[in-house]
Amino acid sequence: xxxxxxxxxxxxxxxxxxxxxxxxxxxxxxxxxxxxxxxxxxxxxxxxxxxxxxxxxxxxxxxxxxxxxxxxxxxxxxxxxxxxxxxxxxxxxxxxxxxxxxxxxxxxxxxxxxxxxxxxxxxxxxxxxxxxxxxxxxxxxxxxxxxxxxxxxxxxxxxx
Amino acid sequence: xxxxxxxxxxxxxxxxxxxxxxxxxxxxxxxxxxxxxxxxxxxxxxxxxxxxxxxxxxxxxxxxxxxxxxxxxxxxxxxxxxxxxxxxxxxxxxxxxxxxxxxxxxxxxxxxxxxxxxxxxxxxxxxxxxxxxxxxxxxxxxxxxxxxxxxxxxxxxxxxxxxxx
Numbered sequence: 280x281x282x283x284x285x286x287x288x289x290x291x292x293x294x295x296x297x298x299x300x301x302x303x304x305x306x307x308x309x310x311x312x313x314x315x316x317x318x319x320x321x322x323x324x325x326x327x328x329x330x331x332x333x334x335x336x337x338x339x340x341x342x343x344x345x346x347x348x349x350x351x352x353x354x355x356x357x358x359x360x361x362x363x364x365x366x367x368x369x370x371x372x373x374x375x376x377x378x379x380x381x382x383x384x385x386x387x388x389x390x391x392x393x394x395x396x397x398x399x400x401x402x403x404x405x406x407x408x409x410x411x412x413x414x415x416x417x418x419x420x421x422x423x424x425x426x427x428x429x430x431x432x433x434x435x436x437x438x439x
Numbered sequence: 440x441x442x443x444x445x446x447x448x449x450x451x452x453x454x455x456x457x458x459x460x461x462x463x464x465x466x467x468x469x470x471x472x473x474x475x476x477x478x479x480x481x482x483x484x485x486x487x488x489x490x491x492x493x494x495x496x497x498x499x500x501x502x503x504x505x506x507x508x509x510x511x512x513x514x515x516x517x518x519x520x521x522x523x524x525x526x527x528x529x530x531x532x533x534x535x536x537x538x539x540x541x542x543x544x545x546x547x548x549x550x551x552x553x554x555x556x557x558x559x560x561x562x563x564x565x566x567x568x569x570x571x572x573x574x575x576x577x578x579x580x581x582x583x584x585x586x587x588x589x590x591x592x593x594x595x596x597x598x599x600x601x602x603x604x
Contacts, residue, residue, distance in 0.1 A: 285603070288490055288536065291543050293595055298546040301535065305550060305584075312577045401514070406469045415571035419516075426571065 327428035328384055328391045328410075330370060332421075337370060339428060342386055367394075372421050380404065380423055391425055392416065451488060451496045455503040458484040462508035466517075471582065478586050479552060481508075485525075486532060486548060486594045491603050494533050501525045520562040528555035544598060545591030552587030553580050 327341040338349040338357055347366065349357050356371040365385040372378040381395035392409035393416055396402055404418035416425040458481040465477045481504050489497025505525060509517045532551035535542055556579045564572045 285491060288544070289598055291595075293543055293545055293592065295541045295543045295546070297539060297541040298543055301539070301542060301546050301550060305553060308553075309577065309580055309584075312580060316574055316577055401466075401470070403470060413571060414574050417567065419567070 328382075329426055329428055330368065330382060331424040331426070332370075333424075338368065340366060340368070340384055341428065342384070342389060345386075364388075370421075370423065378421060380418055380421055382425055385409075391427075393418065393425065396421070447492050447496060450492060451499055454484045454488045455500045455507075457481075458500055458504035459508045459511075462504050463512045466508070466512045466514060479555065479583070479590065480586075482548070482551070482555075482590050483593045483597070485529060486544075486551070486590070487597050489529060489533055490536065490544070490594070490598055497529055497533070498526065501529055519566065520559045523562060524555045524558035527558055528552070543591075544595045545588060548591030548594060549584055549587035552583040552590065556580060556583040 326343060327339060329339040330337045332353075335352075336350055337353045338347055340347045345366075347359055347368070353370075355374060356376070358369045358371075360367050362383070364387050365383060368382045368384065370380050370382065378397040379395075380393055380398070382391060383394045384391045388409075388411070390409040390411045393404040393407065396404050396418060398404060398418050398420040404416055404423070407416045408414075410416055410425065410427060412427055414427075417423065461481040461484070462477075465480060468477070470477070485497055485501050485504065488500045502522070505518055505522045509515055509521065528551040531554050532547040535547040535550060536544065557576065560572060560576050560579060564570055
């Protein structure tokens, strides 16, 4: 089947008749996506955040108890301090403290985000939106992952 | 090489350079939500090439833009999820334009934009085995609809008013 000639395409208007069906199919897909990923999945309130390097848990912070638990092997490269709206946790990449990420956990809004980093020129982790009960922040150059506590990854809606 | 092929090759080269340039300038902007997802303005040149000269030249522009653009902007890992997403979205756009009657260029561009962003997100989740990023899929799709409309309208104006022999 040969495709349309260029001259025919040149004649098309910005909105043609069959567009409606394609847009409708697109709208249905978007609605399905919203239902599957946002409205239907089980909602659990976040009660804290965990910070991983790859698969190893560096530390985890529980908001209501206001306690920070740091794994033994990472004790020397994690620093924390309390600020007016939460806790700031600084995770260094190695013992010489050449690189770092600063994660702010906001106890008022129950959210976490990376506020400072030495990873790369684009600083994807700093520009990632803050996470509350689901989602994750990744700093790929440093292998860092910040996730809400009690999350076993994405929980899909139960289909029956 | 006859004159027609020479003309097409030269035009492909110019459009590839323009697409690579827009891609590199876009990558200077901070990313929205997902690292690596950009506004996709370089799709204007890819779609324009595919419509005016032919489908396979469109794929050539896409390959050059992805490979050289990622290389020069220092983001080599972008090739991994940009290239398959671009190929699939361009194929879908060309299918809609050529084989579904009475559809406009804008419609094809919107669908291509959504497909592009969705596949990029899926590949990113697969590669970093992080299912948490799937949550951003609906929001990214809505943003990509708007960018698809802008790209589609630009291509419509180019196709209508730029004289091509």
